[in-house]
Structure formats: structure tokens, C-alpha cells
């Protein structure tokens with residue numbers, strides 16, 4: 226299937242590994258000019274065919290500085306993928322164990338980074354009649370399995386995307402949310418990251434946690450979501466073939482969420 230993306234330009238945040246890197250690779254494979262941003266440039270991003278840009282999206286000015294440099298060097302943006310998220314979740318706390326500063330840090334990365342990047346890019350995306358994709362999480366729908374600041378920020382992101390789709394739909398802009406279920410990335414596979422912290426909290430080894438994670442999350446096949454499976458859906462959304470797909474939260478979760 227020709228997704229009709231050749232020659233178009235995409236900006237992907239959180240692009241050095243995981244879901245962001247997979248999205249970069251999928252869009253490059255479709256012939257797009259892709260700019261991938263992260264705080265560090267991985268070898269995989271450098272070899273992906275994308276242009277790697279170093280940026281900290283958690284700061285108030287980071288998103289606008291990034292977008293300005295992309296517009297200066299590459300022109301207008303057809304597809305913006307606000308993928309950056311997660312963050313310093315390696316220390317699990319009780320429900321009310323996060324102080325204001327920690328709530329703010331998690332919101333900066335999982336909510337405000339997308340708001341600020343979208344705000345900086347919107348005039349350009351209006352010119353291209355383009356697409357904004359926000360990578361959220363099924364945690365916005367099933368919030369009990371992850372830290373409340375994270376799932377609450379993702380729920381806010383879902384509403385932001387819905388509102389933005391309404392606001393800019395008349396100008397030809399589509400805005401979609403994509404919510405992965407548990408996906409095989411460093412967020413889970415790094416023993417020093419979130420996955421390691423969850424294993425410690427459950428009193429199981431990290432390997433045992435990973436082996437049982439999909440089933441424990443309600444995925445009938447028992448298989449984790451792979452980053453490439455999220456990425457191929459984002460590539461389809463980016464296509465003019467998906468012109469009617471906007472405003473919704475599209476779940477890619479192996480069937481983990483049981484409600485319609």
C-alpha cells in the first residue's frame with residue numbers, strides 16, 4: 226500500500242529509542258524527511274536515515290526552540306508526533322507520595338511537552354493541512370497500574386488532542402491520540418527503570434515480571450506490544466488514506482483494555 230507520504234516532513238519527539246525510534250524508522254521507510262529529537266543521539270537514531278536533533282522537551286523553552294530550528298532548516302511540518310513521555314518513574318511511590326515538584330516534572334514531560342510543541346508548530350501544520358499525533362497510554366483509561374501523575378497527565382493529553390482536533394479540523398488539520406498498551410521498550414526492559422521498580426515492588430525478578438507482564442495486563446495472546454506495531458499504525462494515520470481518522474484515541478494494546 227502506498228501511504229502517499231513521500232517527500233513530506235515529520236518531526237518525532239523522544240526519538241532515540243523505543244516507540245519514537247520505531248516511528249522514525251517507519252516514516253523514513255515511507256520516504257518522509259524525518260527529524261527525530263531527544264536529549265541524546267543514539268547510534269540507532271543516527272543510522273535511521275532521520276536527522277537527529279538534541280533537545281530537552283521537558284523545559285518551557287525546549288519545544289519552541291526545537292520547532293524553530295526544524296522550520297528554519299527543513300521548512301513546514303506535515304506530521305508532528307508528540308511521542309516523548311515516561312520520565313523518572315523508576316522510584317515507585319504511594320498514591321499521594323509524589324510532591325508538587327514531581328507532579329510538575331511528570332506533567333512537563335507527558336503533557337506540557339506536547340502542548341508546547343503543538344503550539345509552536347501549529348501555524349506550520351495549518352499551512353500543510355497536516356497531522357498531530359499524541360502518544361498517550363492505556364493508563365489514561367486504566368489508571369490503577371501506573372503512577373497517578375503519569376496516568377493523569379496522559380488523560381489530560383487525550384482531552385487536549387480531542388479539543389485541538391475540534392479547534393483546527395476546519396483548517397484541514399487532523400489530531401489523533403494513539404494509546405499503546407505495555408510495549409517492549411526500555412521503560413519496561415531496563416532493570417534500573419520503571420520495569421525494574423515494578424518488579425521490586427511485586428517481589429519478583431525483572432525477568433519474571435517481563436515474562437508475565439502481557440498476561441497480567443490482560444493481553445489475551447500473552448504477547449507484549451512491539452514498538453513497530455505502534456509505529457506502523459502511526460504511519461497509516463499520517464497518510465492521506467486516513468483522512469477521516471481524527472479526534473479519537475486509538476488504542477494499540479493487544480486487547481488489554483476491555484471496555485469498548
Ligand SMILES: NC(=O)c1ccc[n+]([C@@H]2O[C@H](COP(=O)([O-])OP(=O)(O)OC[C@H]3O[C@@H](n4cnc5c(N)ncnc54)[C@H](OP(=O)(O)O)[C@@H]3O)[C@@H](O)[C@H]2O)c1
Pocket residue numbers: 238239240241242243244245262263264265266280281282283284308309310311312334360361362363404405406407408409410411412413
Ligand atoms: N513502553 C510502554 O509500555 C508504553 C505504554 C504506553 C505508552 N507509552 C508512551 O509511549 C511514549 C514512548 O515511550 P517509550 O516506552 O518508547 O519510552 P523510552 O523507551 O523510555 O524512550 C523515551 C524517549 O524519549 C526521550 N526523552 C526522554 N526524556 C526526554 C526529554 N526531556 N526531552 C527529549 N527527549 C526525551 C528518550 O531519549 P533521551 O533519554 O536520550 O532523551 C527516548 O528517546 C511515551 O509517551 C510513553 O508514555 C509507552
